[in-house]
Amino acid sequence: MxxxxxxxxxxxxxATQLSVATVSRILHKKGQHNSQTVKRVTEIAKQMGYVRNTSAADLVKQKSRIVAVIVSDTKSNFSEHIIDAIEDKAIPAGLNVFILHAGNHDEPSQVRAIKTVVERAVMGIILVSLELNDRVLATLKDISIPSICLSTSVKNATIPFVTSDNYQMGYTATQLMIDKGHTKIALAGIPTTGSINLRTQGYLACMADHHLPVKPEWIHYGSCTYDDGIKAWQMYAKKREITCAICASDFTAIGLMNAAAESGVKVPDDLSLVSFDGTEMVDMVRPRITSITQSFYDMGLAGIQYLINGKDVKSEYLPFKVTQRDSTRVLTAAEQDSKKD
Amino acid sequence: MxxxxxxxxxxxxxATQLSVATVSRILHKKGQHNSQTVKRVTEIAKQMGYVRNTSAADLVKQKSRIVAVIVSDTKSNFSEHIIDAIEDKAIPAGLNVFILHAGNHDEPSQVRAIKTVVERAVMGIILVSLELNDRVLATLKDISIPSICLSTSVKNATIPFVTSDNYQMGYTATQLMIDKGHTKIALAGIPTTGSINLRTQGYLACMADHHLPVKPEWIHYGSCTYDDGIKAWQMYAKKREITCAICASDFTAIGLMNAAAESGVKVPDDLSLVSFDGTEMVDMVRPRITSITQSFYDMGLAGIQYLINGKDVKSEYLPFKVTQRDSTRVLTAAEQDSKKD
DNA sequence: AAAGCTATTGTAAACGTTTACAGTAAGAAC
DNA sequence: GTTCTTACTGTAAACGTTTACAATAGCTTT
Structure with missing residues (x-):
């Protein structure tokens, strides 16, 4: 038209010979009006192809019905579960969800994304898997828009967060391997910075608690990618000392497994693997990968409920669980001896 | 603060004893101003924690610097490549990207998403992998916002689109199998509706061109999911007639391969597989899956460039290629005979 | 008949910007 | 000394809504 x-x-x-006020009220179902008029207005509006100018409406109402989700742009596949949960709750509540990408550690891009949504007076901001530095955290705290971090913890809980306990996950993964008789346990693809690095601490603590030595070359740092798995194996392959590896993500585990396979090392016969996350990926590869499975959907739920209910949610750690699949094997007594120093 | x-x-x-006009101009670098004043204003603005109200600005300027990307919420993994391209070009151009989800065939949710962004006067809308019905298409055409569909074709090209030629891809995949000596070729997980179904037409045409019969039970309809691969195999396993399958997506191929493996059927020894898409997934599983690889990144590029340059892009098909990996095998003459009716 | 309701509609201000245009002052050119 | 520039700043309207409040008319009540 x-x-x-x-x-x-x-x-x-x-067109209807009415005042703008009446039209506005009718179009948004406020107040009472003659049913004749209502019909006339709605019909004409549709016929003329009216679409509301939300900028104008937001301006006078000083708020919007939009939730902004700012997601790390690193190739991870768990964020979609978080987003699923957010959308599942937001849409029925009449909220719309805008998703933006930002760099995991990239301040300028984070600031750009935050600025974009703050300028538009979104009703809340959910930050997924983003490592925010103090400056960004400060800006976020200054603005009057409720924000929450998911899948990362925040120093001093400047803003609330919901994630899994990375330290405990690291400890648990290590304990799992030790329980299966492993003592030479590698750690692959964990970043050196951010809350996710607490997994390393958990690993070290568990090893120490069992009086097991850790060699530096067992720890490969990375960024949870598939390629990190490959690189980690290249590192381990030199001495071929370790009997198992804890992998930073499902993708890292798969990369590691594939790289090992190329050297003729089979999972779980020659190498046991456990990964963090436990997305559907671990069930798609063969052997299926044992994982420390996080509650991503629940994280999303926690985030959106915080925004909807406005309750002062305490920052919290969500439970994770160990899901045994086919990538881990119990070492025989003989193997444990032969591998012993 | x-x-x-x-x-x-x-x-x-x-606070600065100036007029709003001067402040506005200074803050957005319009016109010339005393450098003293400029400094004073910018400093005070920062100190007071000023953030622009974009709703107000958009309102008077009658436009915004936002590109909306509405993506199908079906679990596919190629859309991220499309989005990558869009962001890679949009951000340097000073455009911000908002991503929304909508149901692949779900009109209400599509309309909701479109309405949300149209109301906010976005500068352009990119629809990814969405099957739009005539009504939605009509609304999209009526509004004065440039829109483009990616990874789907649009009947009559009501609005421009960029995708791969589904018919040709279907034909090519079939040809590939025939060239390897296969004659009993299954098709798994293709939806019955939408432009993607043209793959079925291509398959049928190729089979017909080679005078090869097609049995109904070789064609499994689905929606490109992992589970569709599993279900397809359950269907094929009954008679175990086919020697290869063309799969609707990488995920479908993986599902099919895993299900087959559970019946002791090995890829590519007992079953050859080719998938559409060719995302990184096909390189992560073993054996690697041969794919009809689409140019998703280029699709995103085409979409965003259409919006930025405003050129009247013709709807077009982007090239795809056959990437041979390890899931396809040439049938021996003996096998071809033994399988012959 | 006055007062009080009720149902419906209108008036006008407000939201925070942007920007065309007007204004001012100081210096340069004549 | 007058006019012309130049550099800077102010005035005010506009963008499209929403909403408190006022206004009107027709009823009902007393």
Missing amino acids: NSENRVTIKDIAK | NSENRVTIKDIAK
């Missing part, structure tokens, strides 16, 4: 200028309430007011 | 009311230009004007 009119692809020139957008139809406004004023146009409809003119 | 002030978490009560947001600081406006008016507040800064008051």
Whole structure:
């Protein structure tokens, strides 16, 4: 119809011989009106192809019905579960969800994303898997928009967060391997910075608690990618000392497994593997990969509920569980001896 | 600082004893101003924690610097490549990207998403992998916002689109199998509706061109999921007639391969597989899966460039290629005979 | 008949920007 | 000394809504 200028309430007011106020009220179901008029207005509005100008409405109402989700752009596949949960709750509540990408450690891109949504007066911001530095955290705290971090913890809980306990996960993964008789346990693809590095601490603590030595070359640092798995194996392959590896993500585990396979090392016969996350990926590869499975959907739930209910949610750690699949094997007594120093 | 009311230009004007016009101009680098004043204003603005109200700005400027990307919420992994391309070009151009989800065939959710962004006067809309019905298409055409569909074709090209030629891809995949000596070729997980179904047409045409019969039970309809691969195999396993399958997506191929493996059927020894898409997934599983690889990144590029340059892009098909990996095998003459009716 | 309701509609201000245009002052050119 | 520039700043309207409040008319009540 009119692809020139957008139809406004004023146009409809003119066409119906009513005031803009009446039209506005009718179109958004406020107050009571003659049913004849209501019918006339809605019909004309549809016919003229009216679409509301939300910028104008937001401006006077000083708020919007939008939730912004700012997601790390690193190739991870768990964020979609978090987003699923957010959308599952937000849409029925009449909220719309805008997703933006930002760099995991990239301040300028984070600031850009935050600025974009803050300028538009979103009703809340959910930050997924982002490592925010103090400066960004400060800006976030200064603005009057409720924000929450998911899948990362925040120093001093400047803003609330919901994640898994990385330290405990690291400890648990290590304990799992030790329980299966492993003593030479590698750690692959964990970043050196951010809350995720607490997994390393958990690993070291568990090893120490069992009086097991750790060699530096067992720890490969990375960023949870598939390629990190490959690189980690290249590192381990030199001495071929370790009997198992704890992998930073499902992708890292798969990369590691594939790289090992190329050297003729089979999982779980020659190498046991456990990964963090436990997304559907671990069930798609063969052997299936044992994982420390996180509750991503629940994280999303926690995030959106915080925004909807406005309750002062305490920052919290969500439970994780060990899901045994086919990538881990119990070492025989003989193997444990032969591998012993 | 002030978490009560947001600081406006008016507040800064008051604090600096200037007019709002001057402050506005300085803050957005329009016109020339005394460098002293500029410094004073920018400093005070920062100090007071000023953030622009984009709703107000958009309102008067009648436009925004936002590109909306509405993505199918079906679990596919190629859309991220499309989005990558869009962001890679949009951000340097000073455009911000908002991503929304909508149901692949779900009109209400599509309309909701479109309405949300149209109301906010985005500068362009990119629809990814969405099957739009006539009504939605009509609304999209009526509004004065440039829109483009990626990874789907649009009947009559009501709005421009960029995708791969599904018919040709179907034909090519089939040809590939025939070239390897296969004659009993299955098709798994293709939806019955939408442009993607053209793959079925291509398959049928190729079979017909080679005078090869097609049995109904070779064609499994689905929606490109992992589970579709499993279900397809359950269907094929009954008679175990086919020697290869063309799979609707990488995930479908993986599902099919895993299900087959459970019946003791090995890829590619007992079953050859080719998938559409060719995302990184096909390189992560073993054996690696031969794929009809689409140019997703280029699709995203085409979409964003259409919006930025405003050129009247013709709807077009992007090239795809056959990437041979390890899931396809040439049938021996003996096998071809033994399998012959 | 006055007062009080009720149902419906209108008036007008407000939201925070942007920007065309007007204004001012100081210096340069004549 | 007058006019012309130049550099800077102010005025005010506009963008499209929403909403408190006022207004009107027709009823009902007393």
